[in-house]
Amino acid sequence: MRIFFRIFVLSIFFLGVSQTTCFAAEGAVSSISFQEGGGCGFLIQDVGGSYLVAVMDLDVSQEGSHSMGRTRPLSLCQKGSPEQEEDEEEFDDIPEGEMEVGFIRDPFEPINRVFFHFNDKLYFWVLKPVATGYKKVTPDQFRICVRNFFSNLLMPIRAVNCLLQGKFIGFGTELLRFLVNSTVGMLGMMDPAQTALKLEKQDEDFGQTLGLYGLGPGFFINWPVLGPSSVRGTVGFVGDMYLDPAAWVSMDFGEWFVIRGYEMVNTTSLSLGEYEALKKAALDPYVALRDAYYQYRQNKIKN
């Protein structure tokens, strides 16, 4: 029911109805919260659009009656052996909020897993060898300059989303950063705004703006090539494309593809080994990535 409502909201957005209408509708979404379950009772809340499910209970569908829920004190739940009670007691004094575990729904997990596999192969068979070769023939500093250059061009995305989020200082910071880095910073290849003026990059995007206005992530989508995202993240990504200067200059698909491809190789060359580390540490790399994406984005929206 709820998801249909969201899709409805999203479709309004896609139809291009004015943004004010859209945000008003999202406000309504954010205020919905409901309770489920009996017995111990666990609470599903919509906070900042996320599903916060009770203390340590992740599995809503199965064994719901055993769940501890977000009840305080926990001893209201089941009484167990003395040892268990001791555990409950320890859980009881955990600071409010910390034990709330969010997770993102994933109704299309089988398809997402297929694309996860696809992206995995894309990385190991194509992206990694190319990026490794590229890394060998270019100095680190050069690749950092390339990264900074592309990042500088995306100023409109960050600045406009600062505005949409009411972060006026952030908006000014982004404009000033662009001004300084595009000139003194040699077309954005250097970052004197950060190093000399301590003007931090404002990492805001439309997905975060939507999250701030109360739109939930919807469900998890693992796109081929683009990687982990959500309904909200995808809408945000599409929205941000309009602010990407690449969309303003006329380019045919070939040129666009080459530029994006190069940027991707450059980024990968600076983060080689990170994906491998995630995979190595994980028991289920897909779930690890999905959860990391979700936690990362929720944290971004909060800040």
Next chain:
Amino acid sequence: MNRSYLWVWMFFFTCAICVSIPAMAGEPTEIVRKTTDKIITILTDPALEGAEKTAERKRLVREAVSEQFNRREMARRTLARHWRKRTKEEKKEFIDLYGRLLEQTYLDRVEDYSGEKVFYEGEEVDGKYGVVKVKILTNQGTEIAVEYRLKKTNDDWLVYDVSIEGVSLVNNYRNQFNSIIVRSSYKDFIKKLKAKVEEP
């Protein structure tokens, strides 16, 4: 209330704050700082450089780190509600296996150290729980926000969770483990965990 009394109270209040701040700020941060410095010293020690010293280096880092982590707390929080259904032996086995997995993960990451700078950005203490906020500046100029979560047990502050850019390690493993356990069984999950730990 009499005006002069107000001043007296404010004076006491200010004194209390002045006294308590240095006592509050510090302890968890100092623990994290001490351990971090120790690890960096080991990793940058010229006498321990080179591939042939890897085992020795890892042993030293492991020693420095292991006493700062509360393995039982981590295990309990990770297994979450599945924890209560476990027997004493199962709990012990899980604490051991999970500890080894974390150790391997951590040691692998630490081995990549190449002069990153660590800044201490502050701490929050709430009763026996504390958070130490750290910023790591990589050589590529990227900042990584890291948070250490600590709990005071028997007068010692021990780390029970680390979050990197908002991604909590314990939460991440909890989601993974839970998804495996509810799909198959705890026994299956332990088998998988064992295989992972024993992976070369």
